[in-house]
Amino acid sequence: MSESEYAEADFLLAARGHTQELGAWVVDLAFSKDGTCGLGLGDGTVRIVAPGGTDWATAAAHDGAVLSLVADAKDGFLSGGDDGRLVRTAADGTVSEIASLGTMKWVEHVAAHESGLRAASVGKLLHVFDARGEKLKTLTHPSSVGGIAIDAKGKRIAASHYNGASLWFVAAREDKPRVLEWKGSHAGIVLSPDGTHVVTAMQENALHGWRLADNQHMRMSGYPSKTRSMAFTARGRWLATSGADSVVIWPFFGGGPMGKAPTELAGGDGVLCSAVACHPQHEVVAAGFADGLLLLAEIGSGKIVPVAPPGHGGISALAWNAAGSQLAFGTETGFAGIVDLARR
Template sequence: MVENSAAGLSLFDLLARHWKVDGEAAEAVFNHDDTVVIFRTDTGQLALASLKDTESPKIRTRMDIETGRTTIRPRENPVTQVVMSQANARADLPVARFGSQGFAIVGLDGVMKQITAGGNVVDRLKPESIGVTSICSNTAGETLALARQNQITLYDTSDMRVVANLVLDHPVTCQAFSSDNRILAAWGGKKLSLINLQDPSAGPRITECDGDITEISWQKSGRHLSCASADNSFYIVNCSTGAAQRVEGFPTSVRNTSFSEPGKALVTSGAFRLVGWDCIDLPENDLPGTPLTTGKPGFVAINVVAAHPERPLVASGYANGLLTIASIGSEQEMMLHQENATEVSCLRWSKTGEHLAIGYASGKIAIVTFPAQMFK
């Protein structure tokens, strides 16, 4: 059991560092080394927060040997402020990783820029006659994919050498690398192309995929991927057969989906409770699959979800500012925080699941650091 050691302080107060930026927090991305998280606002502002914390909850947590009771003492000093980048990103494009420590953005001037872990800005690619329509990187930040309409260029981030030039028969506005970096999924114009990066000349496998796809998530095995759509639906794609199954009927837009490897589940936002399926039996060929009951039903929609990378847990952010962590396949859940008069707009776990980055529509951003005792 974890208890507060100071009256009037919530668990969130003891575990979180938080700041305020202008505009809605639209995205949070950890660098590959898990040393910095960057927050992008809906106006393109960029705030970088170091994960280094001299008063980390891990340091402030104590367990009584006799009773087994765990307590967390409050901070004694103010938290270190975030670093605001001098660069502004295009608000319609995500942040990608650049190498092991940095990030890549497309600036308002069309220049592809590297943002270092310390917040410095380095221009890497000049704008071309056709503007960038999509940007993404592989997990390690070693390869960067820039799409310009129907053309995709792959770069080695170590020296910005062109690795491959690809031309598709449809425009590209959303991309994602598979976990093993062998396949690049590229969506646009109602089509999804699965490009074999080991042999790009072989041509992509193309799947019809309607909707307004805003995010693509890969299963670690590469067997399936899921596509979140702004039209209150999402798609599950069998990457072996190319078959796409649309799952519709959500009360709000499905902003994102997330595969939980420890929980062997696929979970999505967009409903009044956490929606999930067993990865062994996902919806396919118009069959419903095996749903998993997770968390408790409510009257407020879930905006965003994030599956823990090492435990069968899912963080859910609601449209009323509520933040919970639920155990997959169980109604058991923990209310981590209730932020009033706003909504949770983005969530992201660090690589080990030690840190959870949270953004709100109000511009509040936070990093929650969990002591090891929290999830035992």
Template sequence: MSGVAEADFLLEQRGTGRELGAWVVGAAFGREGRSAGFALSDGTVHLAATADHAAAWTRIEAHDGAALSLAPDVAQGLLSGGDDGALLRIAPDGATERVAGFGAMKWVDHVTTHPSGLRAAAVGKNLHLLDGAGAALKTLGPHPSTVGGIAFDAKGKRVFASHYNGVSAWFVAAKEAKPRVLEWKGSHHAIAVAPDGQAVVTAMQENALHGWRLSDSQHMRMSGYPAKTASIAFTAKGRWLASSGADSVVLWPFFGGGPMGKAPTEIAGGDGVICTRVACHPQHEVVVAGFADGLVLMAEIASGKVVPVAAPGRGPVSALAWNAAGTQLVFGTETGFAGLLDLAKR
């Protein structure tokens, strides 16, 4: 964004940052709201207390290898997966508990949870479901390839796994573990489920997104990106799907018959720098975006108003997350910078 470099950045006014020394592969808040975490490629997880930005951050030697995934746990704390095959729970005070082990040569590529008490971990071609106590519920798969992304629907009734040639949709409580397969040729990675449960969208290896309307399996093709899309997210009410992969935030309309036959809206762009991550506010039609030069911006979709969050110069943004209340924000970069901001009204 032209002129942003001269602007006042929220990180300087309302946040704190740390150089953590390794690629930030994931960032998340605990659902209890007291902790924020950053998972790094050196296997460490760093915890920050959300109530006291000046307090020292806790460094946890979590994985024997690289951390690969991070998500809020079902009630409090965080869930971390690594290339050591370990699935770990990290409490708000930094206490670490091994929830599951899948073998030293297995990678826990993706983790996600649902407030109802469900945990999901993608390991190779399989998706493992566990309860809030860590007990194994079932293993779903094998899928046609290594799972590229996982997501629960809003009610926690279904879990979706992207993979080569499509997506598998599994009913969590089904007695017979047989998926509904949504097919489309190619390699599917990042995945997002609409809040109303009526659509699922994936980012593909090609510079495109693909979606399915679940009521009738109608295909939705969203293309035209100059780069691969690594990050997609629906707004709180599901009206828009925000995506990275262009020199702006690309927003596809999921209303009025869209996205098919509708042009996307583009906001917060203009300097030719690729957007690398997006995260939508949990209540409002606001999206925060990180770019390949380290710039972080917040944009209101209706007005297009842009608020600068963090200045460029710290490497490509690789992780972004809101807290559940939408009052705090975390981000991390490939060079190891991590930021925590408090955006609550004062």
């Protein structure tokens, strides 16, 4: 379907959305607990959108690009930049430095947990901080960290790297990781909500997973492109992924994905899915595509709801608020929007 065949009125964005042209690549975005949305941009700013979506403020967070951004523990946002700094941006736009981790070094990945635990990676090193911003420890990996994830309880941190992933207990007296081995380069990483599975996105257009109970390997291949976005559904039954011209969803129940074909939703036009985000309560996936199309897909029925039309650049960031009533997105060209999906 060509762009001219899409009618703006057919998409929820027209009736229920607030949009902005931000002028720089939207690298990452997240909602804090109070419903404030933060967007980390390639120009080093963090844009802050108050609940309601009409007030968009700007905070100068980094001297250079924002490389990653997450919601901080209680409110505000945590971001890493190519200026070597880990900073916190409060909802009122106040920027405070948690750590300067070295000039000429990139703080490439950040993570935070509601307990106050924070983590940031620079090269091979993973720096762990508490709620006060005090450094708890530095964890060393065999190669550059490709991604980090904190489990639901805030007790373990997983980091991907070359030839596998490392799983660390934050409170361990002796920092010795459980190493999950698989040859190759591992980038993005996710932990299942119940903490039983670890999955990484690999360099060669495939995913690799480990079932922690017995070290069972899971190989999920067949992608035409690299998977840059992964998300488990709320109860961990499904893993939604980008990297194909459909939303590829792997089953993690009844023995997991081994030997099972994935479910594919909303595909067929040859445009790659570039971002996914799972609803915090229901088995619904928000999916963004390389042409800017944004839609919702219900896993059980396969029903598709169009949210935003193509034409504003590829979807590069996507997130739900905690209630699942708002969906925020950003694109490579700096177009961003927040859509109100609450029942009316």
